[in-house]
Amino acid sequence: xxxxxxxxxxxxxxxxxxxxxxxxxxxxxxxxxxxxxxxxxxxxxxxxxxxxxxxxxxxxxxxxxxxxxxxxxxxxxxxxxxxxxxxxxxxxxxxxxxxxxxxxxxxxxxxxxxxxxxxxxxxxxxxxxxxxxxxxxxxxxxxxxxxxxxxxxxxxxxxxxxxxxxxxxxxxxxxxxxxxxxxxxxxxxxxxxxxxxxxxxxxxxxxxxxxxxxxxxxxxxxxxxxxxxxxxxxxxxxxxxxxxxxxxxxxxxxxxxxxxxxxxx
Amino acid sequence: xxxxxxxxxxxxxxxxxxxxxxxxxxxxxxxxxxxxxxxxxxxxxxxxxxxxxxxxxxxxxxxxxxxxxxxxxxxxxxxxxxxxxxxxxxxxxxxxxxxxxxxxxxxxxxxxxxxxxxxxxxxxxxxxxxxxxxxxxxxxxxxxxxxxxxxxxxxxxxxxxxxxxxxxxxxxxxxxxxxxxxxxxxxxxxxxxxxxxxxxxxxxxxxxxxxxxxxxxxxxxxxxxxxxxxxxxxxxxxxxxxxxxxxxxxxxxxxxxxxxxxxxxxxxxxxxxxxxxxxxxxxxxxxxxxxxxxxxxxxxx
Ligand SMILES: Nc1ncnc2c1ncn2[C@@H]1O[C@H](COP(=O)(O)OP(=O)(O)O)[C@@H](O)[C@H]1O
Ligand SMILES: [Mg+2]
Numbered sequence: 239x240x241x242x243x244x245x246x247x248x249x250x251x252x253x254x255x256x257x258x259x260x261x262x263x264x265x266x267x268x269x270x271x272x273x274x275x276x277x278x279x280x281x282x283x284x285x286x287x288x289x290x291x292x293x294x295x296x297x298x299x300x301x302x303x304x305x306x307x308x309x310x311x312x313x314x315x316x317x318x319x320x321x322x323x324x325x326x327x328x329x330x331x332x333x334x335x336x337x338x339x340x341x342x343x344x345x346x347x348x349x350x351x352x353x354x355x356x357x358x359x360x361x362x363x364x365x366x367x368x369x370x371x372x373x374x375x376x377x378x379x380x381x382x383x384x385x386x387x388x389x390x391x392x393x394x395x396x397x398x399x400x401x402x403x404x405x406x407x408x409x410x411x412x413x414x415x416x417x418x419x420x421x422x423x424x425x426x427x428x429x430x431x432x433x434x435x436x437x438x439x440x441x442x443x444x445x446x447x448x449x450x451x452x453x454x455x456x457x458x459x460x461x462x463x464x465x466x467x468x469x470x471x472x473x474x475x476x477x478x479x480x481x482x483x484x485x486x487x488x489x490x491x492x493x494x495x496x497x498x499x500x501x502x503x
Numbered sequence: 504x505x506x507x508x509x510x511x512x513x514x515x516x517x518x519x520x521x522x523x524x525x526x527x528x529x530x531x532x533x534x535x536x537x538x539x540x541x542x543x544x545x546x547x548x549x550x551x552x553x554x555x556x557x558x559x560x561x562x563x564x565x566x567x568x569x570x571x572x573x574x575x576x577x578x579x580x581x582x583x584x585x586x587x588x589x590x591x592x593x594x595x596x597x598x599x600x601x602x603x604x605x606x607x608x609x610x611x612x613x614x615x616x617x618x619x620x621x622x623x624x625x626x627x628x629x630x631x632x633x634x635x636x637x638x639x640x641x642x643x644x645x646x647x648x649x650x651x652x653x654x655x656x657x658x659x660x661x662x663x664x665x666x667x668x669x670x671x672x673x674x675x676x677x678x679x680x681x682x683x684x685x686x687x688x689x690x691x692x693x694x695x696x697x698x699x700x701x702x703x704x705x706x707x708x709x710x711x712x713x714x715x716x717x718x719x720x721x722x723x724x725x726x727x728x729x730x731x732x733x734x735x736x737x738x739x740x741x742x743x744x745x746x747x748x749x750x751x752x753x754x755x756x757x758x759x760x761x762x763x764x765x766x767x768x769x770x771x772x773x774x775x776x777x778x779x780x781x782x783x784x785x786x787x788x789x790x791x792x793x794x795x796x797x798x799x800x801x802x803x804x
Contacts, residue, residue, distance in 0.1 A: 311623070361702075
């Protein structure tokens with residue numbers, strides 16, 4: 239039966255999220271350095287947008303933040319630190335799995351797994367032993383992303399039967415179900431239509447009450463709608479970082495100004 | 504030399520006159536028609552040849568298919584086309600089964616290592632090159648290799664086990680390549696998403712990669728098994744005997760359908776007995792392929 243959960247009760251009920259910080263991070267694929275000495279702070283319970291032209295190293299930086307960069311053959315962190323609430327995530331006694339459960343990630347394209355909608359939500363949570371009651375756990379996170387009302391009567395259907403926007407929210411529910419403190423999103427709306435984009439953007443704004451959120455986007459209008467802070471990258475370097483208005487409305491750096499006015503993109 | 508503007512005006516003029524002639528010479532429609540015709544001829548031949556082979560075999564060998572033919576050993580003392588082919592059916596199934604056990608364990612192991620664990624592009628390229636070369640080796644060469652290594656050097660004699668292992672080598676590259684391709688085809692975004700949830704590689708493989716990849720892997724296995732089922736050459740020096748009424752045994756020579764067909768046809772020619780043997784071989788292949796098809800179909804529903 240469809241028992242609507244009060245979403246207000248789901249959001250804003252957690253303790254403060256952790257802050258994330260990259261210090262002097264240099265990342266490379268093989269011999270070529272693609273991110274150089276990046277120092278960025280991602281304040282807790284805020285949305286930080288990482289912007290910059292295609293190929294400037296946004297995804298590379300994002301992957302280094304939750305230790306998925308090391309999955310790519312040849313890719314490595316040459317130097318620098320990433321601090322999750324002052325704990326160094328690249329310390330030898332910190333496992334990649336631990337880091338990834340605390341720093342979740344949403345891919346550019348929806349990535350439903352070949353299983354039912356409910357199984358998708360529970361995929362990671364079950365592995366980590368967080369699921370006491372499958373139904374309530376699945377319902378909780380589906381409701382959190384506003385998907386419960388749309389899928390409550392077909393939880394056993396394959397996730398492929400959902401629309402692209404629904405699939406992306408399902409993936410977000412799957413990420414949130416392993417209880418991260420921080421959520422990284424790599425151009426989460428670039429494969430979606432405007433309507434689905436609006437839904438995701440509203441979610442991002444709501445979820446920052448409980449999570450620290452980092453969103454890669456090369457859409458200036460989107461950054462204006464969702465971000466509290468902005469980071470601007472070019473050719474692997476952080477050119478500017480600051481509050482949304484500092485970067486979007488009144489950029490000091492001439493290159494950033496050109497990007498914001500649409501001269502480069 | 505004509506000026507660029509002259510060329511431009513020339514082209515404009517030609518275009519205008521073609522337009523004035525109307526849509527009579529419709530090149531697109533003609534080329535579509537040619538394409539359709541060629542596609543139909545090609546597809547038609549592709550369907551007709553196998554169907555014709557089965558009908559032809561059934562026509563000439565159908566009358567031989569009696570219960571005795573299927574379930575009795577050959578009669579007499581040599582190949583005179585009397586009695587049944589039961590030892591050859593049993594032998595073929597045993598040889599392919601043994602070969603599958605070998606090639607599946609080695610092939611899955613190799614493919615899973617290459618696709619899931621290996622991080623060196625160089626190793627991947629070199630192994631793939633070697634394996635693809637192996638797939639191109641003729642059956643008779645496998646047979647000589649099996650003879651030299653298994654039959655003589657390892658002292659396995661001409662036997663079921665030597666033939667099974669040799670068929671395993673024949674199937675290994677086909678299964679390894681199919682499995683490797685199927686695993687590689689799994690979307691890297693899906694893999695990354697699963698890793699990003701902090702789960703183990705084994706959990707990710709069992710719950711995400713395998714469910715996506717197995718239909719293609721099954722197709723590869725069936726193609727390899729069907730190929731091995733019909734291969735006479737690899738068995739000639741390693742396992743095949745012309746005639747036996749003995750029970751199956753790992754250390755004993757065996758009869759197999761393709762070699763039996765080869766011996767019978769060279770001995771007594773194209774008789775109903777020989778056609779019947781060929782028909783049984785083809786039907787066995789069809790059964791295996793159909794079962795695989797149904798398995799895959801069930802997954803899609
Ligand atoms: N797997 C890889 N191997 C080698 N180079 C890569 C790989 N992925 C990305 N790069 C290179 O790193 C640079 C940054 O890429 P990326 O971080 O994906 O940029 P963005 O996300 O900002 O578009 C690009 O020049 C790209 O060619
Ligand atoms: Mg990117």
